[in-house]
Amino acid sequence: MTVLEDLVRDYRTILLRYLSRRDETVLAEGYGLGRRALAGGVSVIDLVHIHHRVVAELAETDLAGTSDTTLAASELLVETLASYEMTRPPVGSAGDGVAGPVGPVPPREAGR
Template identity: 45%
Template sequence: MTTIDDLHRDHRAAFLRHLGRPEESALAAGYQLGRAALAADISLLEVVRVHHDVLIEVLRDTPADEVPAVAQAASDFLLELVASYDMSQRRTPGGRGRPG
């Protein structure tokens, strides 16, 4: 993955897989997307924007009674997606959570 368009396409596919089968392997795909985005130097803000855009697209086709479950799944997926950024921040000198 090297572009925002690639991230959007891959994120949508992985998130839809996660909705269909909310298992650890589906969340792992979100984590791998985050790692790839970080390696491609895509900013955290762009990653979150893509996640939000994909969520809006999915919600347009979601029956009202399923919205809470989709929202919870989106939250879980986003946490996996940004985990690499969090770990990277913690390892960076001056980053929050850095050991004294």
């Protein structure tokens, strides 16, 4: 199996487990999967693709199609991507004039 195939299998397993019992332990498994993907050089785009592939597979079963399932899948995706977010350099606050994700953020003026 390739790294991506392993991630698809593991993501599917974790998502199914999270659908049956929504707890922090299972979300922590998603976070760990994200760390493993990051360490293996897997892109965020690949992880999102894996998420959508697994959710699409679920859509063909009785497990998908409800807003509750969609919300749970979203929660797991966010947790899985959290490890990527932690590797990004911090973006400056609105008050310090540090460049943000879309360009320089102007310093706040007094009284605004």
